[in-house]
Amino acid sequence: MSSCPLTFAAIGCGGRVQTYSKGAALMPDRYQVVAAADPNPARLKLMRDIVPGELRTFADDRELFAAGRLADIVMIGTQDAYHVQPCIEAMRLGYDVLLEKPIATNFREVMQLEQEAARLGRRVLVCHVLRYTPLYTKVKSLLEAGVIGQMVTINAVEGVAPFHQAHSFVRGHWSVVEKSSPMIIAKCCHDLDIVSWLVDAKCESVSSFGSLSHFNAANAPAGAPARCTDGCPVAGQCFYDAHRYLTDQRNWLQWVFNGGVKASDDEVLDWLRTSPWGRCVYHCDNTAVDRQTVNMHFANRVTGTLTMTAFDSGRYLEIRGTEGVLLAGTGVQRTSGHEIAVVNHRTEKPVYHDLEIIEGDYAGHGGGDHGLMSVLDAEWRKPNPADMRSSLQRSVESHAIGFAAEEARLNGSVVKLDEYIARHRS
Ligand SMILES: NC(=O)c1ccc[n+]([C@@H]2O[C@H](COP(=O)([O-])OP(=O)(O)OC[C@H]3O[C@@H](n4cnc5c(N)ncnc54)[C@H](O)[C@@H]3O)[C@@H](O)[C@H]2O)c1
Known part of the structure; x- marks a missing residue:
């Protein structure tokens, strides 16, 4: 059962935790951040400026955990390689967890964390903020209303944008795969998660191609x-x-x-x-790819692709069904000025759908940051934790697609998801 307001202890007070904390500060009757841990004093100062009430601060997660259970939820916003350890420690202390993606940097640890959450009966929500955007919420409801009949294929594009690629995946935190996660996880676990959510069936097998070809x-x-x-x-x-x-x-x-x-x-x-x-982008130690495609086959026979590229900007979707086509995101925005177009096979006329616009820095990720905070307490009241829109259980499925795709890319193979998951279960 959750308290009202829901209270949070934050670990790793970088951009992500600051964003959620700003959201919490706008709804003090629903959310309160009561503790924060970060070895960087400047970040703790920023948190004190953001949080309206009293805030206990700690030099790192271990100090915070040593103080016992201070809140309902631990919010984990450390870097990718340091998610699993604090998450397991928090769950053992009785906390539920709001966990930044990716769950872990390898699939074995993803499985370990899932098993530990199940054993302890803890609730973990993975911050797949795209599931909470007006765009994808609308796409999901249109598909459920049957506007394209039965889904047949889904093609997703994630255009990272050239300067963003350089900032994050050539010079920045996620440039050396061995120190963070494969780019298809670090950047695209959201996209794979959206594809998996919209298809609404188990992914059975994947193949993948890609390389680092430009930034060298x-x-x-x-x-x-x-x-x-x-x-x-x-x-x-x-x-x-x-x-x-x-x-x-x-x-x-x-x-x-x-x-x-x-x-x-x-x-x-x-x-x-x-x-x-x-650093010069052509003289870095980067190993992250700058292009990658993933091909997926789902249990309901839907076939899907995801193209991740440094050399485009924005996300878009093309979903084809027995009755029509649904186009969403940057691609349709550029050509029509609308967010979503549905074209029926009989009429061949597009019907456009537009969305509520959310302004300000809290509007990040297409309104997903706002969307997540606006329903987080309701998510926490759902009797079955697995039913939360981006529950750990759901996120494990899309992480499996991403990690299996990386194996397929490296080995030039087709990976069967059931076998891949079984191989990583301890
Ligand atoms: N959901 C999304 O859309 C989204 C978007 C961007 C990033 N992310 C993910 O969110 C996470 C955080 O990203 P960010 O950009 O905010 O990171 P960041 O590097 O800005 O912040 C991480 C913070 O963790 C602190 N830290 C390190 N060790 C710690 C410890 N032992 N205890 C407490 N704090 C510690 C660091 O000092 C730093 O302030 C990453 O895993 C990233 O991949 C998610």
Whole structure:
């Protein structure tokens, strides 16, 4: 049973936890953040500024756990490789958990966490915020209303956007797969989760292709040094010039450089001279792919694809059924100005659907951050934890698709999901 307001202890107070905490601060009668842990004092200060009431602060998760159970829910926003350990510790102390994606950086740990949650009877919601966006909520309801008849195929595209790819997957936190997670998990576990939710059947098998083909030394401009600040001959012309953090790409600083958005140009330049974000994108230690496709076959015979590419921007979907076609997201937005189009095979005329617009930084992820916080307490009241819209149990299914796809890509194989899951069960 959940209390009212629901109380939270936050672990890892980066961008994600700050976003949820801002959401909680807007609804103090429903949510209260009462404790926060982070080794970075500047992040704890930001949390004190965000949280309206009293906040107990701790230097890390271990200190927070040593204080006993302080809230209903632990919110985990540490980096990918440090989700499982604090989640299991929190569950053992009696907490339920709001867990950032990905659940873990390998599938064996995903399974371990699921088994431990079941053994302890804890509730874990994985932050697949896309499930809570107006766009995908509307797509789901249109499919359930039968607007395209029976689904036959689904094609999803995740256009990461070139500068975003450079910031996060070439220079940034998720660039070295061995230290974080495969990109199809780090960036696309949301997309695979949406595909799995919309198809509404078990995925049976996957194959996948992809590579890191652009962001490497072979494509470096002649004479480009290791850092953009080291007198690069194409500085000012290169799309990925790190000096753009001083101008049109300054917004990224809020996630990686405390106080960076308001810092002077000289302070940002100093930071670029030593930080990973000042490096030439063609001279990094990155191993994340810059393109990947995943092919899926589902138990209801729907076939699906996901294309992840650095070289487009935004998410879109094409879903084909026995009665019509549903198009949603960037693709249809660009051509029609509408969010969703449904084209019936008989009339061939598009029927458009538009959505409520949510403004401000809390609107992140297409309104998903807002959408999640606006129903979180209701999710917590559902008698069966597995019925929460992005429950751990549901998320395990889409994580299985992603990790199996990575195995398929690396081995050039087709992976049967049942066998893959059985192999990783302890
Ligand atoms: N749901 C989404 O759409 C979405 C979007 C972006 C990122 N993410 C995921 O959210 C997670 C957090 O991302 P972020 O960008 O906020 O990360 P971040 O790197 O900005 O923040 C992580 C924080 O954890 C802190 N930390 C490290 N060790 C700790 C410990 N032992 N105890 C307490 N705190 C500790 C760090 O000091 C840092 O402040 C990542 O796993 C990321 O993949 C999810």
